[in-house]
Amino acid sequence: MSERPEKPRVGLFVTCLVDAIRPRIGFAAIRLLEEAGCTVEVPETQTCCGQPAWNSGDSRHALALARQVIQACEPFDYLVLPSGSCAGMIRHYADGLADDPAWAARARALGERTFEITSFLVDVMGWRPEGRSLRATATYHDSCAGLRELGVFVQPRKLLASVAGLEMRKLEGSEVCCGFGGTFCVKYPAISNAIVEEKAERIEATGADLLLAGDLGCLMNMAGKLSRRGSTVRVFHTIEVLAGMADGPAIGEEG
Template sequence: MNVELFIPCFIDQLYPDTAFNTVKLLQKAGCEVGYNPNQTCCGQPAYNAGFWDEAKKIGLKFLSDFSDDCYIVSPSASCTGMIKNGYDDLFTNSIEHNRCRSVQSNIYELSDFLVNVLKKDYFGAELVGTAVYHDSCSALRECKIKDEPRQLLGQVGGLEILPMRDQETCCGFGGTFAVKFEGISAAMAEQKVQHAMTVKADYIISTDSSCLLQLQAYIDKHQLPIKTKHIADVLTAGWANI
């Protein structure tokens, strides 16, 4: 199966290893992965800030950078949710309407694609320890992803997934929210990390690097004995030992 890879700005600039692990994971799943190096942003920051004209310009570039007849896979529910939902506001009843609908129907967040399209959940990963899974707002509410990441993580050797309090509560990032409302944002991150530590988790795992950056910042500031990991990094963990 041929797929096109969409790597969001956050991962491109801050977590490139997650991007490479996504490629490895898709290849192991039997996909031929294509990557257009001209791709940039999906337009979400401008859209969320209310600059819809600017967001539409970026969105037009996105629509031209990707095929409308091929699966598009991204290791980010946030950006996938923007395209699936935010683009309705930008392109409905426009000249790009039909192309937009085709791209929207073809783009998938990574865990959603692996489980629901490829029908695969075991990749030989090994990560010894305990973890909690953080439902990002975009994954849960925009992409309707809940069971898929847990199904994948349940197949990781040595890893125990623990329930925690307020499982589906926001981490406090929310893009510009973290800047405009720093105090509230920091308190929400503290709450999420403390809930994970209460159940003695070694890791906090999520589909979204933006959430993980928010939580890791709190962890680093307070030098806490817990780490964050993107699900793509977990599903490729331990491969060198196999």
């Protein structure tokens, strides 16, 4: 990858779930990226990354979406997402397009410039939030795709350590799946429910006020289970806290 521009032009891939369910995560992303010194644009022609279709075996439609995303997002210096799952899918485009060398090359070039947002802020921009404070205790869940595909582990914790007054508590099995798994929770609801039940028990055992993570699908799944258990734990995307936006309704509290 070439040397980072002084003021990078960043394309923000909002993701379907954020757009439909929790737009404030998108606004939090814009706030943080601009504070870090980036020029941020949201490509108007972006749609789904294609992961649900790909995971369901519908490679034809998934690769059609991949080509659309590549065309919409390749003009930017970087493509940044508030989701390790979707970022991981975009990095896999070149594998799916291997039979089409021209598109595979374009996909590979975009994949090399695609980052989950906390990884981008720490690893590329070397940025830390300033002037943030939140008097609360929190625990952190490591979403599968971000952790295993992209190596996102230290980065969110480094950023959260800069929030004055925020006490982080260790979550036992933080790296264990929450049971969402995209279409997994639809195909295997009983198994998914058993997994998230155990996850909720471990979250509550920390005694934390807040649960944080980096993928909205995981957060929705855990928030739903915690709510059904009558838990008082409030659930936020990590970047909502980093952007100073944890004073609004938590995930699952809207409406």
